[in-house]
Amino acid sequence: MKLATLDNGTRDGALIVVRRDGEVFADATDIVPTLQGALDRWEEVAGQLRARSAALEAGELPGVPLDVRRLLAPLPRAYEWVDGSAYVNHVVLVRKARGAEPPETLLTEPLVYQGGSSRFLAPTEPIPLTHREHGLDFEAELAVVLADTPIGVDPEDAPQYIRLFGLVNDLTLRNLIPGELRKGFGFFTSKPATAMAPFLVTPDELEGSLLDGRVHLDMLVHHNGRRVGHANAGPEMHFSFHDLLAHITKTRAFTAGTILGSGTVSNEDPSKGYSCIAELRMREIIGGGEAVTPYMSVGDTIHIEMKNGDGESLFGAINQKVVQG
């Protein structure tokens, strides 16, 4: 099933179930008011939510036409946002771009950072940019939403803790990163609020595309209306979501509703394009020139989605415009 959050004027919005084609929805607040509430009581409410989804799919419920501009992020605020960097090609390119070496443990231990989770941008919410010289970049990523997850999960036990899949645009202020990393405490001001795609879906919606904790579909990225990326999110995800989950639970437990990201989807083959501008800039340098493609400016647009084998947009589209902040 597909779940989303309608803006009803409250902080956490109203839970809705969305038909597979994304065209219509059914209210679900009589079952549980919010998506966080559903995740808190999943065993109790998932069956009823699935029944509503099935009724919508079967046409027993007509559904209400969906306007994605009325949606909030599925989780407008979450208790934790943990972002991996599981595509090795991205790590190597971005570190080259800032003149840094990849870490020694690149292939043996996942990179993860703790992100801000108190405010996620809606799928069509403008991106405020206060200073162009901050170097605003998009990052197209997959993400999973976790169940209550204990300390010490083995990769093979990870699937039972993954409730939902979705997409995020992990916005980054590239030019704030070097100074911040020199301080040694990780990213902070270099990571403004992250945007989420309209729908979160249960793993069964991914059908045969979900293999070993990896989603074998293309990440479709359009920047200013032009397709710039269609990297396959599957084969080059060096650490699967199962590996990432095992890593983050080494010393901590996580509450239901924790969001875990894949890191920027990236393929070695340059013909697959890019899911963030930093990679293109590095390739321009490797190609013998200078980084000529600028980061985002006021007026830029970014569109991110993923389609299944039938051409259906699985998570709906992130579709944002940069505005003066």
Added chain:
Amino acid sequence: MKLATLDNGTRDGALIVVRRDGEVFADATDIVPTLQGALDRWEEVAGQLRARSAALEAGELPGVPLDVRRLLAPLPRAYEWVDGSAYVNHVVLVRKARGAEPPETLLTEPLVYQGGSSRFLAPTEPIPLTHREHGLDFEAELAVVLADTPIGVDPEDAPQYIRLFGLVNDLTLRNLIPGELRKGFGFFTSKPATAMAPFLVTPDELEGSLLDGRVHLDMLVHHNGRRVGHANAGPEMHFSFHDLLAHITKTRAFTAGTILGSGTVSNEDPSKGYSCIAELRMREIIGGGEAVTPYMSVGDTIHIEMKNGDGESLFGAINQKVVQG
């Protein structure tokens, strides 16, 4: 007023108002069920909560005897946990301890890291330790809980965004830090769940001790029953809570209930002791020897509190024991 959260079997517990002496409490769930709920609707409910607090203080309400072992962390899960490192003496000592230089911007730009917020330990909850060689350390800190806070707050406007003050024990696995910092993404597995003191208090409870975003009172730390620290949290806090708040809002907004920590309270004068073991170990090395004091083991206890001029425990005590994890 003093607020706390009683364990009622739910994820977020039940909001209570606590008498200034910490001996008795009154239920507040008829006003608003949880502390997060109160922070979400502060303007609407603060007056009623204050009235209940006043009735308790005046003896108009008898109150129920308080057993701190029945308390959860005031916010058992929060939308964001941002921890500063505002005591320069701590930064210098801890970096020396791991052979690293303090950052160039030590005195001009606050250090902050994004911590995990989906699970805070209760004030008397045992600390699980899975591997002694991880080097478990306590860190006694002050913290504030924020109102909805926009991007771009100036330090002089910061007080209006600070709702509550409290104490945290920001537990750290010291021996996991060097490897994690080499990866460049900040702390993650080196920071297990943080514990909170029983009570959060409104700024007026601090009376004359609160000056310019600093709390001029001693952080009382007992390790294994012996007093090891009584550093004054005021004068040597290089960046005040106002400075920290201005820094974190440079590129992001924060939801009500975000917790912002001071970093380990630390004084240059060694006779004031220490608020984390790492500092003592560094002093042992500087004294010409080896670091002989071990990090925490199963069975160790840690007790952290802060008293006002009348000798009253302002936030109640963090009182934890290390157990096999």
